[in-house]
Amino acid sequence: MKVLVINAGSSSLKFQMYKMASEQVLAKGIVERIGLDRPVFKFEADGHKRGGECAVKNHDDALHLICDKLVDKEIGVLKSLTEVQAIGHRVVHGGEKMTDSARITAEIKNTIRDCFVLAPLHNPPNLGGIDACERAFPGTVNVAVFDTAFHQTMPPDSYLYAIPYEYYTKFGIRKYGFHGTSHKFVAQATADFLGRPLDKIKLITCHLGNGASVAAIDNGRVLDTSMGMTPLAGLVMGTRCGDIDPAVVLFLVKQGMSADQIDGLLNKKSGLLGVAGLNTSDMRDIITAVESGNEQARQALGMFVSRLVFYIGAYHTLLGGADAVVFTGGIGENSVYVRSLILARLGALGCTPDAVRNDVMGKPAVVSTAASTLQAVVMPTNEELMIARETVRVLNG
Ligand code: ADP
16 A cells, blocks of 8 residues: 655645555655745656755645656656555644544544634644645545544643643643654553553653654553643754743733744744753754854753653653653764763662663664663654554544
């Protein structure tokens, strides 16, 4: 079965084409700067790479460009678009209704639309990608895979905010959590890797990329996660502040800042970027600056590590003890150094780092000593593959 995975952003359209039996990526690519000046595309298949500027005005144009490449005589991987049996879409917000992936119907599209207010930057382009696929692939099944769905098992103790209850019932103000597709993928992959059933293992999964979140997973069910009603809460991230006293926002309002200004400050100018003050949110640049003795960069990295250690400790207690702490995402998978700083602080939880084992990048590994009662595991994530698998699961009922 061939499954197309689509991740539609406001100005980009990413895709991967899977052959599912072998979970092989036949082709992948991205169209960027859609609707802006000088849009560009990248297409990769079977060792061939194509790319450059292109004339696309909207997501429909971008999808047609991708489709043309997929069936191209020279670099294509399909004889006809009818070979695509299903299309899986990343959808950021499914609210409380979407507790699982779902075949897209008019009703599901309405639910995605109802969540525009909760994810104004993501859900509209996600729905745009679905609409474009329905036009380009008439009759093909489309499946929505929600970033929030895996976290819907959280109990009210975790997801409610301690504000008057009617703000939850009236506006849906609560914790939803994000990166669910990644947390679900690495939880299953870690259980498999450790030879344990997912419903009999307690995990703390740390997705550390530009955005970062941590989840407490109790026998396959999310007990708590660090992102909130929006992806701004929780860990210190590349450009996001994570947890702060909400009164800081009120203080800034009283200083005369507008909602949009504060939104930009906390989402785009904070985190590693804001604290280190080096005009970069890239962890590699922060580490290089730390190594050359930059004090502000050291401070930013220290906060990143401390906040995560704080959450790991809290989730360990919440879970009543855990079997493994799992590192994924660009930083979690690849940074031996950042992991070593985190692991060095988990001794109280029974986790002792093994420097030789920790010297690993981008592949599954146990990086704690054999005697550790809390194991530390590196597990690469693969959200696109998870979306493809979910699509097949939904298709097969
Ligand atoms: P996104 O959230 O955009 O998907 P990624 O998961 O790709 O992001 O993670 C990007 C982050 O991973 C960046 O901060 C980048 O610096 C970091 N990263 C990637 N490789 C390394 C490495 N070898 N050492 C440290 N950080 C790394």
